[in-house]
Amino acid sequence: MPTPITAFADAAAKYGNIDPNDIEAVQAWFAEELPKLPVNTIEQVLHGLLERDGTTAEREIVPMYPERVPLPSLGSSPPALPPLLAEQWRTLLGRLLRRLRRR
Amino acid sequence: MGFLRKQRGVPFVRRAPTEGGDDVPIHVAKMTAPHVLWWHSHVQPIIDRDPSRADNGWNWLLYVPFAEVAGRVLTRKPAGYTIGISDRERDRFIPCALVQLLGRVPALDDHRRESVFVWFLSTAPEEALTTIEDHPIPVDQVPRRLGSIALDVAVTHSLNKRRLGRTALYADERGGDALLAWYRRRGMAVLPDDDELPRGPRRLLKPSDGRYCYYTVPAAVEASKELDPLR
Numbered sequence A: 001m002p003t004p005i006t007a008f009a010d011a012a013a014k015y016g017n018i019d020p021n022d023i024e025a026v027q028a029w030f031a032e033e034l035p036k037l038p039v040n041t042i043e044q045v046l047h048g049l050l051e052r053d054g055t056t057a058e059r060e061i062v063p064m065y066p067e068r069v070p071l072p073s074l075g076s077s078p079p080a081l082p083p084l085l086a087e088q089w090r091t092l093l094g095r096l097l098r099r100l101r102r103r
Numbered sequence B: 001m002g003f004l005r006k007q008r009g010v011p012f013v014r015r016a017p018t019e020g021g022d023d024v025p026i027h028v029a030k031m032t033a034p035h036v037l038w039w040h041s042h043v044q045p046i047i048d049r050d051p052s053r054a055d056n057g058w059n060w061l062l063y064v065p066f067a068e069v070a071g072r073v074l075t076r077k078p079a080g081y082t083i084g085i086s087d088r089e090r091d092r093f094i095p096c097a098l099v100q101l102l103g104r105v106p107a108l109d110d111h112r113r114e115s116v117f118v119w120f121l122s123t124a125p126e127e128a129l130t131t132i133e134d135h136p137i138p139v140d141q142v143p144r145r146l147g148s149i150a151l152d153v154a155v156t157h158s159l160n161k162r163r164l165g166r167t168a169l170y171a172d173e174r175g176g177d178a179l180l181a182w183y184r185r186r187g188m189a190v191l192p193d194d195d196e197l198p199r200g201p202r203r204l205l206k207p208s209d210g211r212y213c214y215y216t217v218p219a220a221v222e223a224s225k226e227l228d229p230l231r
Helices: A005-016 A023-036 A039-051 A084-102 B002-008 B033-047 B060-073 B126-130 B146-160 B173-185 B201-205 B217-226
Strands: B027-030 B078-087 B092-106 B114-123 B167-170 B212-215
Touching: A005 A023, A005 A039, A005 B060, A023 B060, A039 B060, A039 B201, A084 B002, B002 B217, B033 B060, B033 B092, B033 B114, B033 B126, B060 B078, B060 B092, B060 B114, B078 B146, B092 B146, B114 B146, B146 B167, B146 B217, B173 B212, B212 B217
Parallel strands: B114 B167
Antiparallel strands: B027 B078, B078 B092, B092 B114, B167 B212
């Protein structure tokens, strides 16, 4: 989604009264305040961002990169599990066949 | 074989090739806030130095909460995945690629069917992985084919969630013809620019312009099979 960051900043300014030049405040608004808004407002935000998809940013927002962030721990990286059959279909099929043979 | 794949699902990729010749074990995790924060701290600044990249200037700290909220509100079943390397001895996880997708959107080639839509996909440049403070990955052990693997994670999600592999995305204009050609080489079809998108905000606000790509069911199954040696 090549929507310029300024579109996100303008949405935070319009719907959250956030300083659109303060990217950290914009990020915090999207993470913490947007989920609390009514559904139709969230849809308006989405539509506003889609409208500006592919447009060029009309101003520059200096990116802010947090410093010295540690690597994530394994505990904060839960595995994405596929369906049981995807991983263990051979084992489960073997068990089923053995059970059928015993009958 | 395609039938079984669609019925029983598919495991995620577990290995990636390296320049050194050996495969390196990789781990597909649910995307969490620490992954995104570390990415924006360490990987994104390196991506932002390369204006030729389609993900130059991206801000995952905005995209992930937005995609989660908008996806839930529109009942699009959002999901985020991080592909990375686990270091069990030091209890660390090194994110190498991020994928944010919507799990339930109308398919581009058959509007009555449901598909996965890849909203954001980004892979770490080699420099980002070889310069991690206290944890650099040797150049010959940097995982390769991360783009293909990240795309495969979306196709795997689609297969495992009864979307039969149908997966779509929009190839960012900044990627130009090269990006479109890359998706074609992965087996994706390109929606003609005069074709109508399924009903929804995109049909009106971001209509087809010849940059929407999608996997048909047979093409997704073929693409999935291609990565089987890495599962």
